[in-house]
Amino acid sequence: MGNKDLLNYTLQLADDVMILGHRLSEWTGHGPVLEQDIALSNIALDLIGKARNLYQYAAKQEGNGKTEDDYPYKRDVLDWTNALLVEQKNGDFGQTIVRQFLFDCYHYYHLEALSKSSDEQLAFIGAKSVKEARYHLQYSSEWMIRLGDGTEESHQRMQQAIEDKIHYFEELFIPTETETRLIQTGIAPDLAMIKEKAMAKLNAVIQESTLSLPDQIFVQKGGRTGMHTEHLGYILAELQFMQKTYPDMQW
């Protein structure tokens, strides 16, 4: 209870953007065209920048000489509480866009609400990041529409990507026990209200993209309690390679 809740929540927020930022950074140098290579790298930098702010805040709460680096580099799979959506593979550009769009629908409205948190530092980070997230949502929405309502092949690929990824969307709106307590004290935003706004945006863009949601959605969850898909292990193997090979190295 108390400080432990705030710490866990800070880490949960950080883990989402750290992992998604890392996934997007995998596109750097491999984008379909130069313009999109830069665009995805920019978003990666925004997300990792936000993750740093949150990890720094977590380290400050914990004290004991903890630093921002300890969280991304020294925790194993079970300790990470990011949602399953963000650790899913990049796939093709369309699948990356769908994953990004689903996250942005949640992220933008979540930050908007977080900027009014009763916790001063979280409110500050929310207000700072919401401008970036507004652009991310605009970027991914525009690509949803262009590719969904594009050629026959792009439409078919986007529809497939939606059907693959939509099952991971709901988890973003299921509060953890920690979150439920923090919602009551006004530190964490009310997810029900965020979900309403996110769904409205999702439906509007899906419709304009001439895409459709599948009739049946099987909610995939577990990330928030450390139960991850097999992908997170591979991400951490790469992300933490240097730290594991040369512990606490300096250069």
Added chain:
Amino acid sequence: MNKNLPLFEIFIRSKNGLHHKHVGSLHASDPQNAIMNARDVYTRRQEGVSIWVIESKDITASNPEDSDAFYAPAEDKVYRHPTFYDLPDEVKHM
């Protein structure tokens, strides 16, 4: 992909009060997409406050063969330059 996407010329205004300046070109599916791409490619280091885009094919350029007829006659007409005025230091971007 680039082969199917038209080329756009990008103009950025570096700050309010200045004019838009040509900064380069990029590929995009349509003008709105070109603005987003320009934001990512050309303004990531705070280079601008406003973006204009235009499809390259919509620009009509002068012909280099006309250079003599176009520009040479101005060479000996120094009186067309307002160089005989003293400009106060406060006047910038003249």
